[in-house]
Amino acid sequence: MIFARESDILGNEFEAMKDEKAARLADVLGGAERVVVLTGAGISAESGVPTFRGPEGLWRQYRAETLATPEAFERDPALVWQWYDWRRGLISRVEPNAGHRVLAEWENMFQSFAVITQNVDGLHRKAGSRNVLELHGDIWMTRCTREKTVRQNLESPLQKIPPVCPDCGALLRPHIVWFGESLDPELLDRAFRLCGTSQVMLVVGTSSVVQPAATLPFAAAEAGAVIIEINPERTPLTPHADLFMQGKAGEILPLLDRALKAKGPGEGGGPRREKPSEKG
Secondary structure, three states, rough: OOOHHHHHHOOOHHHHHHHHHHHHHHHHHHHOOOEEEEEEEHHOOOOOOOOOHHHHOOOOOHHHHHHHHHHHHHHHHHHHHHHHHHHHHHHHHOOOOHHHHHHHHHHOOOEEEEEEEEEOOOOOHOOOOOOEEEOOOEEEEEEEEEOOEEEEEEOOOOOOOOOOOOOOOEEEEEEEEOOOOOOHHHHHHHHHHHHHOOOOOEEEEOOOOOOOOOHHHHHHHHHOOEEEEEEOOOOOOHHHOOOOEOHHHHHHHHHHHHHHHHHHHHOOOOOOOOHHHHHO
């Protein structure tokens, strides 16, 4: 059975509903002082960044899951770096989209504002965001396998594969959390603390299934934050969100930004938990 999209059924009414919902979301955001945003692959996909996983994730005869591991790097560091060099080349040709730019601008609008991202492409920083927690690392950073020092490397293509540390000559590895590795505990603790003190949390472009990031919105909700989900499709988080707005981040966030600015300072009335009947 094929289900029609809500937008196909309602036509212009759907646009009016989006504007109305954006106004409600802006009302929630308008009085907030502490806001945190969790982003996933969806926001970067709108800029043209491939997911590198799933059916489209094949590189030569390898899949991402077989290359992004400590074992693969130990076995053949040159092969792993060739794959990352290819990925970096693809990412270098894309730009932040309107969703990234809105979030960067919002950093100056709230007393406390942070972006927690599962993406490694660096597009949030490229858009101008400064307070960014990159849970899974940054593809433009390298880490010395001996000294553990972390440096930025923007070469594309890389001059030497595999690259070596300029200080000690040891192999460099991508500063990425690979399959089978744990997230930085200090970074993860900071993410949970931000969620636990936030008044509003936006969850943007993520499937809400990858742990431990998928737990963050629930930690924020338990602490009393209003949870706003923005995603093209419903996710396991949707039934638990206070407000859900269906659509792409590059379209919904600018719409929300315009509604927020139209209210003017101090007109939001402060964040509040929405009634369950207002979800959806």
